[in-house]
Amino acid sequence: MESDTQPAKTPPAYEQIKRYVIRQIEAGTWRDGDMIPSESELVKQFGVARMTVTRALRELSGERVLTRVQGAGTFVAARKYEATLVEIGNIADEIAARGHRHRAHVLSLDESRDPAALEALGLAHGPAFHSRIVHYEEDEPIQHEDRFVNPAVFPEYLKQDFTQYTPNQYMVRVAPIQRAEYRIFAQQADAALRRLLRMEIGEPCLMLWRRTWVGTQVATSVTLSHPANRFQFSGSF
Template sequence: MGGRSRNAVALLDRPERKSAGPVPHYRRIKEHIVRHIEAGEWRAGDQVPSESTLVKQLKVSRMTVNRALRELTHEGLLVRVQGTGTFVAERRPLFNLVELRNIAEEIASRGQRHSAKVELLRSEKASADVARELGLAPGATIYHSLLVHFADGMPLQVEDRFVNPATAPGYLEADFTTVTPNEFLMRAAPATEVEHIVEAAMPDARARRLLKMADGEPCLRLRRRTWSGNVIVSAATLLHPGHAFRFATRFSHRADGTSKRQFL
């Protein structure tokens, strides 16, 4: 991999536009590493040159290299393993937490192929807990679906969803390998209100198997309820492997009372 960095010193000496001012060396080192990753020369799991190697190649201090690697690690592009080295991180999709987007669209927007496998799709009687979530009486008939969503063939989400049948006629006949439950429900009963609860959790044996997770690995659990008017349409639990998934949203509030939302 070292042979790919022959022009590293030239990178650091490259003149910048006067209006931008001089760019600190640590930022140029970051750009150098990011350029290799984006070009596909350093792929997920590849070890990047050591601090000592980068110091020699780029003619900068160890402190400068350390800062660049530390910031890229914080930003999720690199993973540093104590006593082993620094590696290119697996791509971790950022999913919009506030917007109610179709997971198939989210995956496609990142240049990956979405597919889904239906593990369960049936009518059943609501338990007391599920009935309470849906605002129905215990024992009421509900629809229950369980799907695994994949990105480029890798399991990314287990979707366990309970649906109020009155809001979704035809739900049990839908082909959820070609249309997601989210997309179906948004057509049948467009959401006017959404509740999200995100927490870290240990998956049960079934979810661990479906997501191909290692023993002891935690997951991110998103609990979502949607309303259409005053009626609760569905209550879903969405499980994601913690090593390959994250949510991030940033808000800023201005003095004039308006707000700006930025997805990280």
């Protein structure tokens, strides 16, 4: 019987160069302010046309991963939030601010070809990266995080230890969010979610769905679920 499975398509050359640059930054090989190899060196390294390298570096500059200085070279951009960027709250910091201990239990960390997730991330082809994590305040489960991630923005995502830091903390270091959209709503949790969050039958679940961008690329799509009797959203602007 013939299989319907199609072989994974090789990313275009400019995308491979972008991923290479991001990997060097994530690994700490290239740090804030470091000059990266010249276009000529990258052309030789990857065996591609100069216009391919130029496109990769131009897009990374537009996404604020790199800074290009005419006559001087291309440098790793400083990884800092700016006033114009979107600030996303971090559950570990929120719990610490209340004087409590945060811990995380990683349920899964793998690839996904979920059609709805790929559509939300704007990916024509999979896979996306997928993580499911339960966050605890002391010993009470307070949040279930169901996150899909664009591999082009965070290529090293699956290698992270999210018991030591949250996905939010990791992503802020790699590529600060510049735009976000979200919805807050309440709904009944299914049996699996009730077990994870130790909720009673009929207890409402407070949900936040959020999609974020880095530059022109959708970076993540996440659904955060909370037991309504133990959690509330608050903020000011």
